[in-house]
Amino acid sequence: MQSAYAEPVVNTQRAAAEYTLNFPTSRYPETGAHIKDAIATGHSSVCTIDRDGAEENRRESLKGYPTKKGYDRDEWPMAMCAEGGAGADIRYISPRDNRGAGSWVSHQVEDYPDGTRVKFIVN
Structure with missing residues (x-):
């Protein structure tokens, strides 16, 4: 199932990503x-x-x-990304924002198999 936020990347050359995901900053401003x-x-x-x-x-x-009490440690790239891990950028943010964003992203990519490349667009 493709979400309203995820759009296939169409390019005649090898695309850097197979999908784009427009992250809803208005819903999850800290993330x-x-x-x-x-x-x-x-x-x-x-x-x-x-x-x-x-x-x-x-x-x-x-x-x-x-x-830190009252905060989650948010990581970018996310842990579920091959690009994540050592050297990721870490920021302390509210649990509500972090967990809501994580749930939203997880839902958007749930049908994509491992190895799928998704470009995040954040406005």
């Missing part, structure tokens, strides 16, 4: 700002889905970032 800032500083805007690597990526990306 959206984090993704936008992380991409602006050089992190990938493309996520290659790698669900099996998520646990290890999360462990690697969060090393050295202690938990």
Whole structure:
């Protein structure tokens, strides 16, 4: 099932991503700002889905970032992306924003198999 937010990338040359995902910054402003800032500083805007690597990526990306009461540690690239893990950009944000955004993204890509490349558009 393709969402209203995900659109196939059509290009006669090899596309960098198979789909684009327009992230709803108005619904998840803290996560959206984090993704936008992380991409602006050089992190990938493309996520290659790698669900099996998520646990290890999360462990690697969060090393050295202690938990803070009342906050989640948001990572970009996300742990479920092959581009995630060590060197990911970490930001402390509200649990409601972080978990809502994570659930939203998960729902958008649930039908995409591992290895699918998704470009995140954040306005």
